[in-house]
Amino acid sequence: MTDLPLWEYRVIHINLESGNPPDPPSAEAASERLRGALSPEFIASEFPEFYGAPPPPRHPAGQLQFFLNLLGAEGWEMVEASQVGPLLMFFFKRRRQPA
Template sequence: MEGAPERKRWEYRVIHININTNAGKPTPGDASRHMHGALSPEFLQREFPDLYAKKKAAPHPAEQLQVFLNSLGAKGWEMVEAAQVGALLMFFFKREQLDASEARAAGSSDRGAAATTPTPAPASAPAPADSPPDPS
């Protein structure tokens, strides 16, 4: 239809986080019990010191998530939904696709590459006529 407004085009990104609450830090005693005592906790501690070493606490998960979400927001991604599916927390993002001239004007390599450069096909396969853009 002539004169009809052009529809916005969107690209989407889905991120998942495993929220399994049973994944505690292993201990040499737990590993020894799991192997029915075949290896002693002392042996496991001595032979695998990096695995059982006391480590500096990581930042709180909320702080880690905030840093990650802010980095996506800085690239133009807007979170539109969060949902739990089993042990996965799914985050759904979208951003408007830019045409080539808008991408150049924006000057963002992240945005321009995702909006205008098709994903290259493997060398052994012919390139499809209309490849989807890279989701990054």
């Protein structure tokens, strides 16, 4: 008897509706959500990767390529891309490791 491969799946979606992109993270807004418990300056200095100067915008194709390469490095293989309403769905699979 042969052992059949076991698979795990991952589904990622991208919203295709036009509209404004979300605002970048703001240390001031984070401080307000914390009711001033931490100052915007403290938040920005402790979490520069989130509240530092935003990186220059990249073309959406470059962003998607970067993201797909991250998943590929984790062993995910894209098996299909389909549009469902305003969503572009990406379907990935990888061989599941035995427990």
